[in-house]
Amino acid sequence: MAKPAVLTHPESLKHPAGPSAYAKDPVNASMTKEAKIALYTKMARIRHFEQRCIRIYQQGKIGGFLHLYVGQEAVAAGTISLLGKNDHLITGYRDHGHGLMVGMGMNECMAELTGKVTGCSQGKGGSMHYFAPDKNYWGGHGIVGGQAPLGTGLAYAVKYQGLKGSCLTFMGDGAVNQGAVHEAYNLASLWDLPVIFVVENNGYSMGTSQERSTAHPGCLAKRAEGYNMAWDVINGHDVYEVRAKTALALKRAHEESKPTVLEIFTYRYFGHSMADPDKTYREKEEIKTYRDKKDPVLLFEQELLHEKVLTPELSQTINDAAMAEADKAAIFADESPDPTLADITKHIYWEEDNRGPKTTSRGTIIFE
Amino acid sequence: MAVISYREALRAAMRDELNRDKNVVIMGEEVAQFNGAYKVTEGLLKEFGPKRIVDTPISEAGFIGLGIGASMLGIRPVMELMFWSFSYVAFDQIVNNAGNIRYMSGGLINCPIVIRGPANGGTNVGATHSHTPEAILASHPGIKVVCPATPYDAKGLLKAAIRDNDPVYVMENTILYNDKGEVPDEDYIVPIGVADVKRIGTDLTIVAHGRAVITSLKAAEILEKDHGVSVEVVDLRSIRPLDEETILKSVRKTHRALLVEENKPFCGVDAQVAYLIQSKAFDELDAPVHRVSSIDAPQIYCKRMEDLQMPSVERVVAEALKVLA
Ligand SMILES: Cc1ncc(C[n+]2csc(CCOP(=O)(O)OP(=O)(O)O)c2C)c(N)n1
Ligand SMILES: [Mg+2]
Numbered sequence: 190m191a192k193p194a195v196l197t198h199p200e201s202l203k204h205p206a207g208p209s210a211y212a213k214d215p216v217n218a219s220m221t222k223e224a225k226i227a228l229y230t231k232m233a234r235i236r237h238f239e240q241r242c243i244r245i246y247q248q249g250k251i252g253g254f255l256h257l258y259v260g261q262e263a264v265a266a267g268t269i270s271l272l273g274k275n276d277h278l279i280t281g282y283r284d285h286g287h288g289l290m291v292g293m294g295m296n297e298c299m300a301e302l303t304g305k306v307t308g309c310s311q312g313k314g315g316s317m318h319y320f321a322p323d324k325n326y327w328g329g330h331g332i333v334g335g336q337a338p339l340g341t342g343l344a345y346a347v348k349y350q351g352l353k354g355s356c357l358t359f360m361g362d363g364a365v366n367q368g369a370v371h372e373a374y375n376l377a378s379l380w381d382l383p384v385i386f387v388v389e390n391n392g393y394s395m396g397t398s399q400e401r402s403t404a405h406p407g408c409l410a411k412r413a414e415g416y417n418m419a420w421d422v423i424n425g426h427d428v429y430e431v432r433a434k435t436a437l438a439l440k441r442a443h444e445e446s447k448p449t450v451l452e453i454f455t456y457r458y459f460g461h462s463m464a465d466p467d468k469t470y471r472e473k474e475e476i477k478t479y480r481d482k483k484d485p486v487l488l489f490e491q492e493l494l495h496e497k498v499l500t501p502e503l504s505q506t507i508n509d510a511a512m513a514e515a516d517k518a519a520i521f522a523d524e525s526p527d528p529t530l531a532d533i534t535k536h537i538y539w540e541e542d543n544r545g546p547k548t549t550s551r552g553t554i555i556f557e
Numbered sequence: 558m559a560v561i562s563y564r565e566a567l568r569a570a571m572r573d574e575l576n577r578d579k580n581v582v583i584m585g586e587e588v589a590q591f592n593g594a595y596k597v598t599e600g601l602l603k604e605f606g607p608k609r610i611v612d613t614p615i616s617e618a619g620f621i622g623l624g625i626g627a628s629m630l631g632i633r634p635v636m637e638l639m640f641w642s643f644s645y646v647a648f649d650q651i652v653n654n655a656g657n658i659r660y661m662s663g664g665l666i667n668c669p670i671v672i673r674g675p676a677n678g679g680t681n682v683g684a685t686h687s688h689t690p691e692a693i694l695a696s697h698p699g700i701k702v703v704c705p706a707t708p709y710d711a712k713g714l715l716k717a718a719i720r721d722n723d724p725v726y727v728m729e730n731t732i733l734y735n736d737k738g739e740v741p742d743e744d745y746i747v748p749i750g751v752a753d754v755k756r757i758g759t760d761l762t763i764v765a766h767g768r769a770v771i772t773s774l775k776a777a778e779i780l781e782k783d784h785g786v787s788v789e790v791v792d793l794r795s796i797r798p799l800d801e802e803t804i805l806k807s808v809r810k811t812h813r814a815l816l817v818e819e820n821k822p823f824c825g826v827d828a829q830v831a832y833l834i835q836s837k838a839f840d841e842l843d844a845p846v847h848r849v850s851s852i853d854a855p856q857i858y859c860k861r862m863e864d865l866q867m868p869s870v871e872r873v874v875a876e877a878l879k880v881l882a
């Protein structure tokens with residue numbers, strides 16, 4: 190057994206579970222009771238969706254890689270709950286939570302996992318490649334760090350069009366060592382682009398702990414200083430803190446058109462993907478500690494019970510409904526048809542799918 | 558019709574499209590203040606200002622990825638690569654992101670980006686700066702690749718590329734930048750995927766693209782004058798999409814084919830063209846298809862040897878005579 194990793198955010202563990210210090214932050218204090226319940230509901234839906242996926246995977250119905258978001262819900266929930274009309278987002282392959290947060294349906298998400306034509310990408314993308322551009326969600330990207338320049342470009346486009354917006358560009362703690370991420374940092378700062386790089390630091394890139402992968406000046410976000418960018422660190426187990434600190438970065442993006450790096454400490458409960466037996470690089474005890482003491486969904490539930498926004502009965506109802514929704518999605522995904530052989534060669538070129546007077550190209554574009 | 562250079566034709570295409578569509582942005586290393594490493598973008602900064610003509614740091618993966626992201630939201634970036642050889646540090650962006658996003662999103666996202674710049678050997682700069690990646694890139698469904706050989710085609714193809722809703726990679730040639738030709742002032746495009754018969758003939762079809770077209774046209778003159786052979790030269794202009802019909806029509810007429818390209822032979826564009834001819838015009842052939850390509854080695858620096866490494870007029874003539882024998 191490898192040496193256990195240092196817990197990623199030891200100070201956060203010292204805080205006793207209880208009222209969040211950020212409950213009184215204006216972005217949280219101004220939330221209506223309904224908005225708080227809706228936020229909790231979304232977190233619960235992510236949790237139950239992901240847990241339902243495990244069963245379908247074990248039944249052999251999901252191919253390829255399946256990276257679960259369980260344990261990290263407060264990151265997507267807190268950040269994305271703040272976004273407005275001109276705010277965009279893009280992430281890596283651990284992308285289900287973000288999809289559900291922007292409002293994608295469980296059906297289309299589940300059906301994508303089973304490779305069905307009713308999936309969000311018609312069975313062409315899979316788990317790692319969710320997209321919902323109508324909801325400002327630009328994927329779902331399988332190459333570690335490869336989405337960082339794209340997110341920077343989305344922010345560039347928003348600025349070019351004279352809009353007050355931003356692009357949240359999510360990545361893992363392992364992605365920060367990719368050259369593309371550094372190039373994106375430089376361009377974002379050099380050109381004052383309204384991009385927020387969100388490093389979801391769950392302590393590990395696959396089986397490699399942060400200590401074994403990354404040279405850093407105390408935290409990963411601080412690398413931003415090398416690019417003259419603002420940065421902050423966030424306890425990602427507390428959705429109120431995520432919201433409070435992300436709101437500042439969004440303000441910086443909207444009002445000053447300046448980028449920020451946010452490092453959000455979080456934890457994943459399951460293996461890197463379903464293919465990871467999770468036996469070689471961390472102690473069971475470490476996972477248990479996080480599950481017991483820092484679970485973002487439970488902590489928010491407690492918070493809302495304490496605020497008397499939620500009752501145990503209402504919480505039960507919400508969780509039951511989320512489970513039932515996931516069950517229904519599983520059936521939908523099961524019963525939906527596959528794409529056809531003819532579908533394989535669709536959606537490759539706009540021109541090919543939109544032949545008409547406006548298309549300018551001719552010739553053979555799909556080969557035998 | 559004005560007689561202008563290939564370089565001026567490219568610039569005219571960008572100027573036209575910058576005027577036509579406010580979402581068109583020119584980006585790249587040294588494209589603005591420096592007026593372009595090859596002066597292709599000369600004067601554009603002065604005319605259109607720094608919002609439209611943007612100097613980037615030396616950061617190909619970063620700025621090309623940024624352009625791809627921006628294109629998903631409706632910007633039409635025209636990115637200059639100082640050399641297509643430098644695309645290799647941005648390969649993930651160029652292939653994985655630009656080439657796959659439409660497919661993986663089930664057709665929800667378009668990526669109307671243009672990447673352009675020179676992709677050629679023959680300039681005595683050694684192996685790292687002499688790559689011709691048209692075949693490598695064209696082998697990825699989702700990507701379009703064009704290789705103009707003349708000023709007329711350079712302007713028309715670049716304008717078509719900028720208006721296209723898919724990623725189009727335009728491979729130019731520094732050796733052709735000063736070549737002059739007739740180019741209309743009025744608006745026109747060369748549709749992507751339409752080959753051009755640059756010379757009509759009856760005895761042999763030469764299929765070529767990029768500067769190999771110019772080489773082949775010179776060879777055709779010699780073959781006519783010294784050997785009494787009538788050669789047809791088909792300029793592919795576009796690698797993907799590929800105008801299979803024009804190739805086949807010519808071969809059905811001449812019954813003999815020689816394929817010329819400046820790529821290295823293994824899995825070059827002409828490997829695909831040779832397959833096409835044997836599969837769809839086998840019975841029309843009076844002789845095996847031959848190829849002339851660069852000698853299969855990294856690009857040599859020594860100029861005298863590099864000239865021999867690449868298809869020359871002499872090599873094309875010699876190989877043509879073998880096909881005709
Ligand atoms: C360029 C590239 N290299 C390697 C991989 C394989 N891989 C996928 S995820 C991953 C770990 C990334 O960890 P991190 O960035 O911390 O994100 P997390 O999985 O923890 O969310 C690796 C090595 C990949 N997809 N892309
Ligand atoms: Mg990680």
